[in-house]
Amino acid sequence: MNHRETSLPKPQYWHAIFDALPLPTFIVDEDVRILNFNAEAEKLLGVAPKSSLRRRGGEVLHCIYAETAGCGKSKPCNNCLIRNSVKDAVHGLNTRRKLHQTELRSSRGAVPVSLFVTTSLLPETTPPQILLVLENVTETIRLHNQHRSP
Numbered sequence: 001m002n003h004r005e006t007s008l009p010k011p012q013y014w015h016a017i018f019d020a021l022p023l024p025t026f027i028v029d030e031d032v033r034i035l036n037f038n039a040e041a042e043k044l045l046g047v048a049p050k051s052s053l054r055r056r057g058g059e060v061l062h063c064i065y066a067e068t069a070g071c072g073k074s075k076p077c078n079n080c081l082i083r084n085s086v087k088d089a090v091h092g093l094n095t096r097r098k099l100h101q102t103e104l105r106s107s108r109g110a111v112p113v114s115l116f117v118t119t120s121l122l123p124e125t126t127p128p129q130i131l132l133v134l135e136n137v138t139e140t141i142r143l144h145n146q147h148r149s150p
Contacts, residue, residue: 018036018038019038019039021038021040021133022040023040023133023134023135024037024038024040024041024043024044024133024134024135024136025037025038025040025041025131025132025133025134026038026041026057026131026132026133026134027122027129027130027131027132028057028086028129028130028132029127029128029129029130030086030087030090030127030128030130031056031072032056032057032058032071032072032082032083032086032132033054033055033056033057034052034053034054034055034056034057034060035053035054035129036053037049037052041134044061045060056070056071056072057071057082057132058070058071058072058077058080058082058083059071061104062104062105062106063102063103063104063105064102064103064104064105064110065077065080065102065103067105071083080100080102081095081098081099081100081117082100082102082115082117082132082134085098085117085118085119085132086119086130086132088119089119089120089121089128089130090121090128090130092121094118094119094120094121095117095118095119095120096118097116097117097118097135098116098117098118099114099115099116099117099137100114100115100116100117101113101114102115112138113136113138114136114137114138114140114141115134115135115136115137115138116133116134116135116137117132117133117134117135118131118132118133118135119131119132119133
């Protein structure tokens, strides 16, 4: 056995890094089903975050378009940057902080949300697994637009 084989980090090492990320981060499959999530993402998933596993992201995050037909099944889903970025990542085309405008259901009704979306294919995963980072920039964009208004 060579030095490289004996010094490979253990899975808990990678999970500690995953949990330390300050943005909601998910590992998803090519249909945006949640396979894992970090500590920051857990805050978005409600009182039973483990119940989000194997469910599609739009359903878990309360996308208004997923409410009727399910995530990925309605016409607006064809233009979903999250879904399309995951598909691109499967084919090796990673996404870096692309702006996505969507509406999510909250206790106040449908709320517009601005997200920077980042995706990256995780190496040597079969079936493919994708790292999905969602950065909520709604307030930043609102303040920017407010500053630009006369």
